[in-house]
Amino acid sequence: MTPTDIFSYAGTAASVTAAFVMVRASWQINSAEVWRGEAEAQKTRADRLQDDLSEIKERLTRIEAENRRLVELITTLDPTRIRSDI
Known part of the structure; x- marks a missing residue:
C-alpha cells in the first residue's frame, strides 16, 4: 500500500466521518426542536x-x-320539608 492509497483512504474515511457527524447533529437539532415544540x-x-x-x-x-x-329559604317557609341529613 502506497502513501497515496493511505491518504486516499484516510480522506474517504474523514469524509464519511464528517457526513455522519453532520447527519447526527442535524438529527439532534431536529429532535430538540420537536421536543421543544412538544413541551x-x-x-x-x-x-x-x-x-x-x-x-x-x-x-x-x-x-x-x-x-x-x-x-x-325552604327552611324559613316550611322547616318540615328539609331532611335532617342535609
Whole structure:
C-alpha cells in the first residue's frame, strides 16, 4: 500500500466521518426542536386545564352558596320539608 492509497483512504474515511457527524447533529437539532415544540404544547394544555379547573372551582363555590341560600329559604317557609341529613 502506497502513501497515496493511505491518504486516499484516510480522506474517504474523514469524509464519511464528517457526513455522519453532520447527519447526527442535524438529527439532534431536529429532535430538540420537536421536543421543544412538544413541551410548549404540553405547557399550553396545562395552562388551559388550570384555567378550566379555576372556572369549575368558582362555579362550585357559587352553586354551594346558592344551595345554602335555597336551604335557608325552604327552611324559613316550611322547616318540615328539609331532611335532617342535609
